Amino acid sequence: GQQVMQIPQYQHVQEGEDFTTYCNSSTTLSNIQWYKQRPGGHPVFLIQLVKSGEVKKQKRLTFQFGEAKKNSSLHITATQTTDVGTYFCAGRKGAQKLVFGQGTRLTINP
């Protein structure tokens, strides 16, 4: 079945450093979504990527969708303490279920 793998599982950085998390799917995806979950909270939608090779930016966050539509990345430039949380990618094939990766937990030293 469809699987979505995410690395690294944990990342600890100093405030101001950059952060990247990577997502790989076992199958070609129709689209990929990214969510952020704060400690004790629920996943909150960040963005969706649909097109092959698509790049989207939200302030300090840059999201990429691979050419083959099987991988994606999220890069945060100059992390701030408000970036703390777990970042999940979630892939979908057609109108099927949304499958989540295991997440990357980001902690930051102020």
Added chain:
Amino acid sequence: GAGVSQTPSNKVTEKGKYVELRCDPISGHTALYWYRQSLGQGPEFLIYFQGTGAADDSGLPNDRFFAVRPEGSVSTLKIQRTERGDSAVYLCASSLWGGDTEAFFGQGTRLTVV
């Protein structure tokens, strides 16, 4: 409603008991998802409704788990003969329709089986 509402927020039950978890999606959202999340893990897909019908129930772990959405709005996840391994946060999400619309999550129900 303004967001996805899940009740109860916490549920403690004894092993072997039956539990029902309720999800009120955002009004007008046709797609509804149930996920289960254990500590330190990503949301694990359980079942996906499109309207009243289960479009994909391949994530239900066994026949103790069942979910309904009789009128295409509120959904109930039912777990029979609960086991300690069922302890987790059960998340519900809804989206306008399936396909490529974002999913809005509820706060979850934390189920503890003792």
